[in-house]
Amino acid sequence: MPLTDSLRDEILASVPNLRAFAISLSGNGDRADDLVQETLLRALANIDSFQPGSNLPAWLFTILRNLFRSDYRKRRREVEDSDGNYAKTLKSQPSQNAHLEFEEFRAALDKLPQDQREALILVGASGFSYEDAAKICGCAVGTIKSRVNRARSKLSALLYVEGTEDFGPDDTVRAVIGNR
């Protein structure tokens, strides 16, 4: 459909959620905003392919998710390097509990396999139904459910099974993370 004023406003209104999704996926604010910008440009350039009456946020999230995945493949090595730096950052943190807890959560989220992380965020934070999340990720509903469950299990194990003194990937965590 053509870009009407109301459609443009709806796209703009989706920006806060797109940013939250992008930051949750990438863990990097600057990169996330670049992803959002690219998403908006693609959406506007391809607005003719948007079906009136269909789910605009889901359409935009699909674009962002696909951009992130192609970007992610390119940057894989870089991302893995940053994992190591993350652990150093954690160790240097003073014991400000709320902040530390947030950092630990963020780090644990980053350790999830990509498929599981995106499924968990879409369902658990963005508020999409399993059905919409499945469409966004291009997979079956059952697959999304299983990814969300596995993501929750892994986060539990990473955050709550071990003590918090050493958050580094010890043997237990390695076993749980599995096939990174």
Added chain:
Amino acid sequence: MFCNSGATVMKDSKPPLAKGGLNAEIQSRIGHQLRAMYDDVVRQGIPDRFAELIRKLDASEPGTPQVTPRGDLDVKNDGRD
């Protein structure tokens, strides 16, 4: 500090989640942390950068918001590199 919830703590071998499902309290905590992280960003609203981007696209080619390869909308260079 997380181990005061009565959750089963296992030092080695398998995670305690394989049987009997997940501890409800831990799950609610994870859900809460995830949403807190996410909503913190949502509450930041729409940065000027994006409002500006949409305005530019609108103004330069009313009705046909094509992103041209020539880059005459000057959005590609906006704040990057």
